[in-house]
Amino acid sequence: MELICPAGTPAAFREAVDAGADAVYCGFRDETNARNFPGLNFSREELGEAIAYARRKGTQTFVALNTFMRAGHESLWYEAAADAVQLGVDALILADFGLMAHVAETYPEQRLHVSVQASASNPDAVNFLVETFGARRVVLPRTLTIPDIARLARRIRCEIEVFVFGGLCVMAEGRCSLSSYATGKSPNMNGVCSPASHVRYRQDGSDLVSELGAYTINRFPRDEAAGYPTLCKGRFDIADAHGYAFEDPVSLDVMDQIDALREAGVSALKIEGRQRGKAYVAEVVATLRKALDARPEERRALLARLRLLSEGQRTTSGAYEKRWR
Amino acid sequence: MNAGKPMLTLGPVLYLWEGEKWRDFYFRIADEAPVTHVVIGETVCSKRLHFTDPYLPPVIERLVAAGKRIVFSTLALVTLERESQYVRSLAADSPYPVEANDLSALALLKGEPHWIGPFVNVYNAATARLLARRGASSICLPPELPASSITEIVSQTPGIGFEVLAFGRMPLAISARCAHARAKGHIKDNCQFVCKDDPDGLPVKTLDRQSFLALNGVQTVSFTCQALLADLSDLVGSGVSRFRLSPQDCDMVAVARLYDEVLDGRVDAEDGLARLRQIYPDAPFSNGFHHGQEGAAWIARARNLAHGANA
Secondary structure, eight states: OEEEEEOSSHHHHHHHHHTTOSEEEEOBSSTTSSOOOTTOSBOHHHHHHHHHHHHHTTOEEEEEEOSOOOTTOTHHHHHHHHHHHHHTOSEEEEOOHHHHHHHHHHOTTSOEEEOGGGOOOSHHHHHHHHHHHOOOEEEOOTTOOHHHHHHHHTTOSSEEEEEEEEOOOSBOTTOOOHHHHHHSOOHHHHSOSSOGGGEEEEEETTEEEEEETTEEEEEEOTTSOOOOOOGGGSEEEETTEEEESSOOSEEEEOGGGHHHHHHHTOOEEEEOOTTSOHHHHHHHHHHHHHHHHSOHHHHHHHHHHHHHHTTTOEEEOGGGSGGGO | OOOSOOEEEEOOOOSOOOHHHHHHHHHHHHHHOOOSEEEESOOSOGGGHHHHGGGHHHHHHHHHHTTOEEEEOOOSOOOSHHHHHHHHHHHHHOSSOBEEOSHHHHHHTTTSOEEEOTTSOOOSHHHHHHHHHTTEEEEEOOTTOOHHHHHHHHHTSTTSEEEEEEEEEEEEEEBSSOHHHHHTTOOGGGOTTGGGGOTTOEEEEETTOOEEEEEETTEEEEEEEEEOGGGHHHHHHHTOOEEEEOOOSSOHHHHHHHHHHHHHTSSOHHHHHHHHHHHOTTSOEEOTGGGTSOTTOOOOOTHHHHTTOOO
C-alpha cells in the first residue's frame, strides 16, 4: 500500500519525501483547495520545485483542487488545473463534477483522483465517476466500516485510498455547511472550516470560552487545556445532556488495522494534516512508513511513539469501527 | 426560463413522523395546499422506511387525485448495500420522476428525466449543464449558495428548471454517526428511533444557551428557518422557476398559501414575514446564505426602503 502524505509548505513537502512518502499531496495558495489557510500552500514556482525534488527521490506529487468552483469564477480552478498539469503533477484530486469534466476533456492523459469531498460512498457512485470522468482512484469518505470498504472494493473499477491518521471529519465530507452557517465560510466554497478569522477566546470567570462567529463552541475550566473551536468538536446542550454532541476532540488513528485495510482492497493510506508543521509531518510520515514496512508484531511499539506526539489527545477508529455510529 | 407563474414545491418531510401523522399531513396538502409538485419519500435515514411505507399508496393516490405532480426523493447518504438496493429499485421502478440526492442516484438515473435535490453539490453552471445533459430536468440548488451564484448558474444553464429552498430549516450536514441517538444514550445501530420524539428536530444549544442547530437523526439542520419571502421576486427575475417549502411541524398549508399570495403580489413581503412568524413561531428566520453571509444571519431588506415600503 502507498503512503500518501500531507504538505502545507515546501519545507514540510521535503520532509515528507525524505521520510518515505510514496506520494505527497498539496494545494495552491488560494480557494481552489480545502486547506486554504493563511500562510499555507504553494505558489506555482514552489510547486514546480517540489515536483522536481520529489521526482529525484522517486516520490509522486498530487495536487488537490478539491473545493467547488464558484459560479462565474471557474477560471480560477481551470487555470489551477492547467498549471498543475503543465508542471507535471502525478494526479489531480478533484471534487466538483464540472471541474472533473473539464479536466477529463482537456487533459485526458492526466491521472484523476476523486477527493473525499466528492462523497462517493457506494459502488454506483464510484463507478459513475470512473465511467464519466475516467477517475483512477477514489478517496473514500469517513463514513464506511472496513467490511463496507471490502464490499465496495469488489464492485468498483478503480483504486481505493482511505484516511488512516490525523484530523477526523465527523460529517460526510463535502456535504457540510456547518462552518458557513456560523461564519459564512465553508469547506466547499472557501476551502476553510471553522476559520481562525472567526475564532475568539474570552475569559468568563475561571472559564476560557471559545467562540466561532457569534456562537460559543466550548468552555474550558482552568485545569483543562483549551482546544481549537472546530464546530463539530464543540460542547453543546441538547435537552438534558451536555457535552460533545457530535464528536469528542479526538483524532483518527487506524494504523493498527493496516492488514485489514490491505485485505479489504485498499491501495493507499492517507495522512491528514496539511496545516501541520514540518516536524510533525516528518515524525508521522517516518513512523508510519516504518510501521507499514514492519512485521505486525513490531508495529505496536512503533505506533506507540505517535501517541506521544499527540500527547493528551485521544484517538479513535472513527467510522471504520461499527460502534462509532 | 421565466415563462409562466413561478410554482411551489413541497419538499420531502425530512423528520421522522408517526405514520398516521405523516399520512394526514399529506392528505391535507393534497386537499388544500397551493403547491404544484410534491417531493416525497425518506431522505435522511434508511432505518425509517417502514414507518411510512404502509401509508405511501393512499398518500400518493390522494396527491395524484388532487392534481399534484409527484417526485420521489432518494437518500442523501448511501453507504450500506440495502441503501444502494433501495435507490436502485426507486430508479428502476418508480412511476414518477426521481430526485437524486447522492451520486449513486445520479448515476442510475442517467438518460431519463429526473430531478436533482439540494444534497447534490451544484455550485456552478459547468456542473448544472453536465447534469442537464444527463437528463436532469430540474435542480434544487444547495441552500449554501449566495444569490450571485444562483443568478449565474440559472442564466448559464438554459433548458431546465431551477428551484430554491424558500422555507424551512436548512439541511447543513449528514453523518454516518447518529448524534440524535447519542444525545439520548443510544448508538445508531440500536437507536430505538428516538428521533421520532422530535418531529421538528432536537434543538442543539451552545453552552451559553444560544439556539444554534437542530438534530434530525443522522442529519444536522439549522435552528433558524430559511425564509426568502422578500427575495422571491428577485429570484423569479433571475429565472428561478419553483420555490421549495421544506416541511416543518407547523401548518404547512398556511405556509404554502402565504408564499402563493406573496408570489402573486396579493401580500407584500414584509406583511408576509409577519404572518409567517405567526404560522411558525418556533424558529427565528434566516436568509444569510442567500446574501453571502453566515447562514444563520437575518439580513433586513434595505432596498424595500427605496421602494417606499415601511421599514
